[in-house]
Amino acid sequence: MSSLDIFTGETIGTAVLILLGGGVCAAVTLKRSKAFNAGWVAITFGWGFAVLTGAYISAGLSGAHLNPAVTVGLAIKGATPWGDLPVYFAGQLLGAMIGALLVWATYAGQFRDHLTSAEAVELKSANPGQVHGVFFTSPEIRNSVQNLATEVIATVVLVLAILTQSTIPGVSPDSPKGPGVLGAMITAFVVVGIGLSLGGPTGYAINPVRDLGPRIVHALLPLPNKGGSDWGYAWIPVVGPLLGGAIAGGIYQLAFA
Incomplete structure (x- = not known):
């Protein structure tokens, strides 16, 4: 596949992933949404379907990585050339930012109503901000070691589950461009x-651009009383998943290759 195919596929696929994943967070979080307070189960299934949709859309072009941690794991496995990583990463980050912008556009009225309420005005300096969960993750208990370990562990599960699909007869097509x-x-x-089992401590970023791209958009958007973008925590959902992807690639090489 060409660099243009990779960049285009990852941009579109990741944009759809974040649009639907961030969209379910907005639907559950914002008060004037019909899905307000639908709960954690709705969020976890929403993100699962977001992955499914983004993967189906982009698989034929780029192989549907949609996640730098997955790209790193596939490179260590030997399924992705190392020279393609910058193109994958660029498309994934751009797509994540586009997806976050589309969430904002879709829920613009709900954001405005939610963030001009008396509670939001009172807590406008909060870090993370009032609607941060629509855009980026944050931990329930702030402990850098635990938070990093949580993201590493959850991402190892995700990436190892992807890498080992090729070892199961009938799961992967003979000449796959994507996951099938x-x-x-x-x-x-x-x-x-992962969301149901391991998502409670940190909100399970398990994808560096899922967190970083929308966090950048949150920082730039002119949302009233939005609060801070919590940049002091931002390195954990980037470094943790990348480490998890690398560890999963190593486990694959040791146990399955």
Whole structure:
């Protein structure tokens, strides 16, 4: 596949991933949304379906990585050339920012109503801000070691589940450009499982651009009383998943290659 195919596929696929994933967070978080307070289960399934949709859309162009941690794991496995990593990363980050902008555009009225309420005005200096969960993750208990370990562990599960699909007869097509129909479904349900089981401590970024791209957009958007973008925590959902992807690649080489 060409660099243009990779960049285009990853940009579009990641944009859809963040649009639907951030969209379910907005739907549950913003008070004038019909899904307000739908809860954690709705969020976890929403993110799973977001992965599924983004993967199906982009698989034919770029292989549907949609996540730098996945790209690193596939490079260590030997399935992705190391020279392609910058193109994958650039498309993924751009797509994540586009997706976050589309979430804002879709819920513009709800953001405005939510952030001009008396509570939001009173807490306008909060860090992270009032609607941060729509854009980026934050921990329930701030402990850098624990938070980093949580992101590493959850990402190892995700990436190892993706890397080992090729070892299961019938899951991956003979000449795959992407994960294949069954592989994409398995990955989506793995994401749901991670959210339900391991997402409680940090909000399970498990994808550096899922967190960084929307965090940049949150910092730039002219949202009233939005509060801070919590840049002091931002390195953990970037470094943790990248480490997790690398560890998953190493486990694959040791145990499955």
